Amino acid sequence: MLLVSTLMLAAAAGCSNNEQPAAPSADAIAAAKAQQEAKAEQHYAMYEQMLKAGNAELALPLGDELLKLYPDSAAAARIRPDIEALREKANTEGEARRMARLWTYQTSPMAGGTQSTASTYSIDAPGSAGNKVRLVFRRHSDWGQSVFLYGDEPGFTCAKKCRVSMKFDDEAGVSMEGSIPPTGEPAIFIEEDKAFIARVGKAKKVAIDVTEKGKPARTLTFEVGGFDPEKFLPLPKK
Secondary structure, eight states: OHHHHHHHHHHHEEEEEETTOOOEEEHHHHHHHHHHHHHHHHHHHHHHHHHHHTTTHHHHHHHHHHHHEEEEEEEHHHHHGHHHHHHHHHHHHHHHHHHHHOEEEEEEEEEEEEEEEEEOBBBOOOOSSOOOEEEEEEETTTEEEEEEEOOOTOOOOOOEEEEEEETTTTTTOOEEEEOOOOOOOSSESSHHHHHHHHTTOOOSSSEEEEOOSOOOOOOHHHHOOOEGGGGGGOOOOO
């Protein structure tokens, strides 16, 4: 219908106000339709290329644009049944990429040995007070593996041995043994490092209750769903 209307308008442009516009010929309609189909197929080729590359995030806008520009084309008919499933996949991929970008991985010399770390910062609720805190996984060739929170001076409060309360996703809250480093850094260690890292590997978020010196207690939330254990490199002990 859009195609015929366009041809009618073009024909009307060459007529005076007193003349009736000539109806487009069958050949003109067929030629215009073929031109639109060719453009749609070119668009579809780019769409299909992104699909074959496994990139739903780039394929989706191409598919949406094709449906908008060439809704009556054969290419649109091929895309239309699958576009909503593609939209869901693109959203999932986009969220996974976003969460993966929240993590930083490093391997470098440290204190006479080699250190591998994976770290991410807390996310703050709107209107919350306090600075962001870093969650750090560390492997050191001399010291072994550890998990700790690293904040600002003067650090965290914790008895010689304390329990750190936390909640993974919507599961029931748990607590793990914690400790303050004797060297005085503004950090608190989660001593059950293996159990904590294993739980992180299956979670999207972890909320950890902490009390910082001179400040009210608060809950730190970390989006951990993008953690990649393959990038947290194991290190041989000396």
